[in-house]
Amino acid sequence: MDREHCLAMGRTCVAYNLRRASRLVSQVYDQALKPTGLKVTQFSLLVSFVLAPDSKMAQLAQWLGMDRTTLSRNLRVLEKRGLVELEQGQQDRRQLKVRITPEGKKVFEQATPLWLQAQEEVVGGIGHEKWADLAKELRSLVAGLK
Amino acid sequence: MDREHCLAMGRTCVAYNLRRASRLVSQVYDQALKPTGLKVTQFSLLVSFVLAPDSKMAQLAQWLGMDRTTLSRNLRVLEKRGLVELEQGQQDRRQLKVRITPEGKKVFEQATPLWLQAQEEVVGGIGHEKWADLAKELRSLVAGLK
C-alpha cells in the first residue's frame, strides 16, 4: 500500500470525513450551548420530543438513525436532570413513552437562541446555499443506508 | 417554540445531520472491517501513521481535527493490540512519536480491501460525483472552523 493510495483513502473515506466534520461542528454547538449545560446531542433529542410527544423509544431511535441502546442511555442523562419523563405504556407494558417536562421545555427554550448562534456561525462558514445542498446530499446518503 | 420551528431545526441543524450521517456510515465501515477487529476510527489512524511515520501526537491531533486527549486514548487501544509503538522523542522528551508496527502494517493491509468494499457501498448510494462534491464542501466546512 503506497503513499498515493493512503492519501486517496484519507481524502475520500466517507467515514473519516464525516466523523471529522461532526467532531469539529459538534464542538461549536456544545460551546454555544454551554450556559444551558446541554450538549448538542441532548438538544437534538429535546427537539424530537417537542416534535413527537409520547413517542416510543424504538420508533424514535429508528427516526434518529441511532441504536436503540444508545438512545436509551442518552435518555437517562436527560431523565437524571429532570428534563424528560419516562412512562410505561398502557396497552403494551414493554413500551416506554418519553415526554419532555416543563423544566425540559424551559431549558429547551433557553437553548434555542444559543443553538441559532452556533448554527449561524457554522453555516456562515460555507454559506446558506452550499449548506442547503450539502444537507440534501447528506439526507440522500442516509436514505441510501437505512 | 412551535412545531414549524422545531421541524426546521431538525432539518437544518448541521451538528444533527452530520452526527446522524456519521453514525450510520461508521456502522457500515465497522461492519466491513469486522474480520480485522478494527473500527473505522482505528483504520483512519493507521492510515495517518503510514502517511506520516514518526509524527508527534499534538501535530497529528491537529491534522485529524481531534482533541489531543482523544487521540491519546485512541492510540492506547492500538498500542495494547500491538499495532503501533510509542517512542519518547529525542530532542524533546515530552513528545511521543507514533510508529506503526509490522503487525500493524499486516492488519492494515488486510483491512484495506474491506475498507474499499464499505467505501463502494456507501459511495454507491449517492454516486461518485455527488460524493466528490459533498467531500469538497465538507472540507471547506471544516476549514472554516479550524
Next chain:
DNA sequence: CCATACTTGATGTATATACACGTAATGTAA
C-alpha cells in the same frame, strides 16, 4: 542561572456510541 510562562502529554470524569446478550411482555399456532 532562576523564575515564570508555555508546551506536551496523561488522568479524572462525563457523555456518546454500538454490539452481544439478557429479561420481560406480547403475539401466535397447535
Next chain:
DNA sequence: TTACATTACGTGTATATACATCAAGTATGG
C-alpha cells in the same frame, strides 16, 4: 391453553470523544 417465536427495552463491555486539570519538560526574560 401452552409452547415458541417475536418484540421492547435494559445491561455488560468496549471504544470514541472532549473538557478541566495535572505533571513534567522546555523556552524565555531578567
